[in-house]
Amino acid sequence: MKKLIVCVATALALFSCQSEEQNNSGVSNTQNAKRSCASNDVLMRQIAEDPSLLQRMEDIERFTDEYQKNPSAFRLVNGKIEIPVVVNVLYRTTAENISLTQIQSQINVLNQDYNATNSDYNQVPAIFSGVKANVGISFVLDQVIRKSTTKTSWGTRDAMKKANQGGLAPTSPTTKLNMWVCTIGGGILGYAQFPGGSSATDGVVIDSKYFGLSGTANYPYNLGRTATHEVGHWMNLRHIWGDATCGSDLVADTPQHNTANYGVPTYPHYSTCTGTPIEMTMNYMDYTDDRGMYMFTAGQKARMDAIFAAGGARNSFAQP
Secondary structure: OHHHHHHHHHHHHHHHHHHHHEOOOOOEOOOOOOOOEOHHHHHHHHHHHOOHHHHHHHHHHHHHHHHHHOHHHOOOOOOOEEEEEEEEEEEOOOOOOOOHHHHHHHHHHHHHHOOOOOOOHHHOOHHHOOOEEOOOEEEEEEEEEEEEOOOOOOOOOOHHHOHHHOOOOOOOOOOOEEEEEEOOOOOOOEEEOOOOOOHHHOOEEEEHHHOOOOOOOOOOOOOOHHHHHHHHHHOOOOOOOOOOOOOOOOOOOOOOOOOOOOOOOOOOOEOOOOOOOEOOOOEOOOOOOHHHOOEEEHHHHHHHHHHHOOOOOOHHHHOO
8 A cells, every 4th residue: 555655646746747848738748659648647637636536546455455365255246347338429520530430449459458369469478478367358339429529639637528618428437438539639649537536537538549440540559459558547557667667556467667668679678677577568558559569467457356346446337
């Protein structure tokens, strides 16, 4: 628990510095050609605005620790989780009004990546073969809601989730995963809300240029892995480097990374952290290109399982 408090305190300090460099939309003025996920920045803002969120997240971490020690005591209600997904499309141009085919392709990718049926799963190096995991969570497209807008970009302050700001309010957020597809701006590919936040803003936001396999999806983020990464955050996974130099992602079976990795690093890529471990650059929670990420670990699966277990933060999704 102390690790979480220290990590959050450090990140809050960093966020207070970063916010001075952001425009009113909450997005950096500097465009970034590399993968950029705003989930941690959004979390820090939410904690600054609502300090009680930190206590709720500490409670979630305490529960997660207990679950990992004795998972049989926190039985899932219907065993295998199937999550209904509502996709909210906010568009200004015809291209931004992505097709149903593109939307379904993203659902298909989530199902493959979270059930270890992705075609690149067999590329996991032998050194990590003992910890690679089939998460065993499925997704089904429940509804697509579309809304025309005049906005050229939405930023990261949740405007797309609020009807009074021109966006779309979430649909049944305690039982359905809401995804907003829109132009975020500022080089941000996507962001998610971690468990413990307000249901009024709960869900995942993905820029339409990085959603699914076809249509507007842009190389090297055209394989749907941005959503896989962001849904991981929504299920309580942290970035694999812990958003700090040689930080902790609160998972025991992932190697310590000195920082984020980009592109597709040549294997083996060694960390500069203590012990110089080989980094798990192919993990979905790193920052590599879509073609360079293709695995979760058993420890990450345990963290995700915990939020759906009886007493977990997203147990309402586990109901029959």
